[in-house]
Amino acid sequence: MDLPAPNSLSQIGLRVLPGTASPSDPSAAPPKAHLLGLSPDELKAWVASDLQQPAWRAGQILEWIYRKDARDFAAMSNLSAALREQLRERAMIYAGNVARESVSEAGDGTTKLLVQWPDAATVECVWIPTDERDTACISSQVGCPVGCRFCASGLDGVVRNLTAGEIVEQALLIRSRIRAAANDPAARLDNIVFMGMGEPLANYDNVVRAIRILNHPDAFGLGARKITLSTVGLPVQIRRLAEEGVQLNLALSLHAPNETLRRELIPWGKVPLPDLLDACRYYFEKTGREITLEYILLRDVNMSPQHARELAEVARSLRCNINLLRYNPVPGLPFVRPSAEEAVRFQAALRQRGVNAHTRRSRGRRIDAACGQLRRSTIAAGVDSNSAGSSSSSELPTP
Numbered sequence: 001m002d003l004p005a006p007n008s009l010s011q012i013g014l015r016v017l018p019g020t021a022s023p024s025d026p027s028a029a030p031p032k033a034h035l036l037g038l039s040p041d042e043l044k045a046w047v048a049s050d051l052q053q054p055a056w057r058a059g060q061i062l063e064w065i066y067r068k069d070a071r072d073f074a075a076m077s078n079l080s081a082a083l084r085e086q087l088r089e090r091a092m093i094y095a096g097n098v099a100r101e102s103v104s105e106a107g108d109g110t111t112k113l114l115v116q117w118p119d120a121a122t123v124e125c126v127w128i129p130t131d132e133r134d135t136a137c138i139s140s141q142v143g144c145p146v147g148c149r150f151c152a153s154g155l156d157g158v159v160r161n162l163t164a165g166e167i168v169e170q171a172l173l174i175r176s177r178i179r180a181a182a183n184d185p186a187a188r189l190d191n192i193v194f195m196g197m198g199e200p201l202a203n204y205d206n207v208v209r210a211i212r213i214l215n216h217p218d219a220f221g222l223g224a225r226k227i228t229l230s231t232v233g234l235p236v237q238i239r240r241l242a243e244e245g246v247q248l249n250l251a252l253s254l255h256a257p258n259e260t261l262r263r264e265l266i267p268w269g270k271v272p273l274p275d276l277l278d279a280c281r282y283y284f285e286k287t288g289r290e291i292t293l294e295y296i297l298l299r300d301v302n303m304s305p306q307h308a309r310e311l312a313e314v315a316r317s318l319r320c321n322i323n324l325l326r327y328n329p330v331p332g333l334p335f336v337r338p339s340a341e342e343a344v345r346f347q348a349a350l351r352q353r354g355v356n357a358h359t360r361r362s363r364g365r366r367i368d369a370a371c372g373q374l375r376r377s378t379i380a381a382g383v384d385s386n387s388a389g390s391s392s393s394s395e396l397p398t399p
């Protein structure tokens with residue numbers, strides 16, 4: 001499971017902080033390393049080359065970051081004061097800060113964080129607690145290039161990719177909330193879903209790098225089978241992902257069972273449906289991991305009896321399950337959330353055709369629950385200077 005060879009500073013988590021000159025400026029201070037974007041091996045190499053320290057020091061730093069939730073080098077009490085100072089000058093653990101935190105008024109504990117990066121760009125990530133597990137829904141890009149017609153995130157396009165470190169950071173931020181709420185410094189985050197803002201496969205290298213760090217036993221240490229990547233469907237990248245040797249779950253955001261409707265709802269998804277389904281079959285054959293279809297229910301748009309027939313056919317051809325998600329309305333968009341009864345009828349029509357279909361419970365509907373709404377409302381209030389949209393819904397939709 002080698003990491004993709006880094007070919008830029010941002011890919012290995014090194015970045016120029018605002019106010020510093022570019023790395024091409026010879027008089028500039030060297031950029032600080034974002035340690036969350038480094039694999040354990042890379043951290044060892046960096047500790048040896050940049051800090052002139054033995055590699056085992058990296059193990060101590062990893063322990064502080066990933067096991068003990070250290071947010072500051074000053075907390076690393078088994079490192080010398082001189083080394084802590086060296087680290088402070090050359091590296092950072094967390095690059096962002098939580099600009100807003102909203103807890104669902106519905107009392108289900110769903111909590112959205114709006115994370116602001118040093119360039120003022122913001123993304124959402126969501127903690128979704130249930131009786132059985134704690135899930136983090138995280139973002140992969142600032143904004144989203146896909147532009148699904150029903151999504152707040154796609155309204156304004158994409159600003160930039162997140163670095164691997166920025167992706168890992170969201171998981172740590174949510175796990176720290178879980179630990180605080182449980183009053184247990186060892187409490188675990190059970191699942192991570194890439195269903196927040198952005199199309200993960202459009203930021204392939206950083207997302208795969210982040211997944212390997214999240215999965216690495218000396219780093220975040222979450223099993224790959226506990227990580228789900230949700231994509232609108234890029235066949236080339238799906239095939240590439242199948243070759244990575246990571247046992248990750250893949251969810252395909254289908255949302256329409258035929259090409260004509262899909263192109264209307266997801267203008268970016270121009271890939272012929274058969275090519276996309278072939279790539280999914282390839283993923284299943286290579287990894288043995290079942291694909292899940294995600295399907296947002298939009299009243300009077302994609303839930304007729306004919307749509308149920310077509311969707312059942314797609315699901316049977318992939319031998320996969322379907323997650324049905326009742327739409328969370330976005331102000332200004334014309335789509336309507338179906339009633340629970342309508343959703344159940346559609347689910348029953350699928351089940352009659354032998355397809356395993358579940359309806360996901362809507363969570364945190366009162367905290368700007370639809371994809372990207374917390375960020376949009378924050379932009380409207382002037383916290384974010386970027387203008388792109390966003391995503392991440394507590395009902396776990398898309399991409």
Ligand code: SF4
Nearest residue numbers: 144148151154398399
């Ligand atoms: S639903 Fe997902 S893929 Fe579509 S625009 Fe929103 S974030 Fe992007």
